[in-house]
Amino acid sequence: MKSLRYYLDTNMLVFILLNTDEINYKVSALLKESSAILYASSVAVKELLLLFRLGKLRTRLYKSGKDILIGLQDYNIEIVYFNQRHLATYSSLHITENHKDMNDHSIIAQAISDKITLISSDHTFEKYTPQGLNFIYNKR
Secondary structure, eight states: OOOEEEEEOHHHHHHHHTTOSOSOHHHHHHHHSTTEEEEEEHHHHHHHHHHHHTTOSOOSSOOSHHHHHHHHHHTTEEEEOOOHHHHHHHHHOOOOTTOOOHHHHHHHHHHHHHTOEEEESOGGGGGGGGGTOOEEEOOO
16 A cells, blocks of 8 residues: 655644644545655744744643644654755745745745645645645645
């Protein structure tokens, strides 16, 4: 059986941790597959922790940043650290019009480098498919 590997963008991590209904049924089915392996870029996790620290990620379940990291483990989401190979892809990534988010660029570069499909609710990511991004859009 072939494993299905997915990087989850920051918005997807929020939806999963808060157990919201923001994940559409097709994406939810993919994530629940027994062979699905879920990853989060360390860049996305940093964004997630910042949202929590700024009070923009409100939850009763997670009282600290450490709790958030434990939550990711509870959902079997493996953190993959941004490295030199990812940075090389980042350095050659063509930035699409009106998309200036450096964290998004890093997450996209990491998914391209690792040849792992990226799932996000940000439709802008689709513009990077000609550069090698395998992308699934989570339409809310």
